[in-house]
Amino acid sequence: MLDIQQLRKDLAGVVAGLGRRGVAFEEATFRALEDERKVLQTRTEELQAKRNSLSKQIGIMKGKGEDTAGVMAEVGSLGDELKSNEVALGELQTKLNAFLRGIPNLPRSEVPSGKSADENVEVRRRGQPRQFEFAPRDHVDLGEALGGLDFETASKLSGARFSVLRGQLARLHRAIAQFMLDTHTTQHGYTEVYVPYMVSGESADGVSSLSKFKEDLFKIDGRDLYLIPTAEYPVTNFVRDAILKNEELPLKFACHSPCFRSEAGSYGKDTRGMIRQHQFDKVEIVQIVHPEKSAEAHEELTAHAEAILKALELPYRTMLLCTGDMGFSSAKTYDLEVWLPAQNTYREISSCSNFEAFQARRMMARFKNAAGKTELVHTLNGSGLAVGRTLVAILENYQQADGSIAIPTALQSYMGGLKSLTA
């Protein structure tokens, strides 16, 4: 949620910022709501103040045993107008609030303008895509040949966009998650957390706009609970309605969880394999920081995600997303894209975002600054990394001519010393 003060003070700036995202700010709607709000709120509070002082007076008079009929008649005459003003103000504030919560975050100035992923900017590239002396196979072929990847059974159980892993491949999947979690907790200073995989609508609306993105989530029938599309949902909400102490910041959490996404609107995209599933595992890293530190923390957090790709010796590139490709709540996002030889391209494996105060304002996450004033925190998160896609990347990048898969050195200890996967 944007700061309503900023909308009042610098509407032109907000309109320009949103314009860069391709969002047309409804200026007339906002002005109309604000004007009406001002009139209603002033009048309502004026009437309330009058009622309060008269009622207080009645109390005092009754204490003295005086006759209160006159004052009671006076305060009674306020009744209808007060009531209707209160109701109207309540309705208006609900409307204004919904309007504000539906506006996406403003991009930081260094975020390039653009309409789609085509206009994202590559900021760095690490690792060399391997030269194959044979035609590289994709992860589906490789996994099925190993007997470890079974989409047929998955579809029997649950339909499309699910997978079943078996044997060494299932173990490798687990090893990847363990390795990531261990790296972040022991090397990067994150605290491991285990969280609910379902959250309330209020929690969902704290990190993004529930009303706008409801269709992307799986909802529990008849209950105000949603399966989490990322651990960001529960973890960032740790600080909802909290006022933290200055010295508690930064908070850094790492969380391994399954993620559930309906993938509505992605029909026909990535239908083959494990790239786009209704359920996948991810290790998420989250930081809650002092507002002055978020830009720095964003670079650091992105580096933490990159460290996993480096340790696994997977070639990748870091993309600065343009305004048109950024998520609703983000002020700036880096995507990490891993090289997939079978697709002969880089594919997203992590997304690291700085939300600045946008989420904090939605969920009232604050801290007491050095001067003792309450101030909104800044929130950040990133995938560190998507486990399923990492498995795909390992299968494809580490495949051998005979169909076996070399196991990255960093993961061998998690595989009981195993150096390769074979059928």
Add this chain to the structure above:
RNA sequence: GGAGAGGUGGCAGAGUGGUCGAAUGCACCGGACUCGAAAUCCGGCAUACCGGUCUCCGGUAUCGUGGGUUCGAAUCCCACCCUCUCCGCCA
């Protein structure tokens, strides 16, 4: 699932219709005393929103949430949510 108890400020805990945003204690922040510290004493200490002559002043709202009664609700009524205890069930 059944029975009961309860939700008040950072925490503990008073308050059962009227100058109550709320006693008191602890914690915390100033200041005095001290070479320094402890102890003691003095003062301060919720959040959000609105308005203004905008490091301050005034107003409004907030005692789990939402409704209701009343001139007036932390206090009374209704619904819901959550927590705890006991019983049952259960990984």
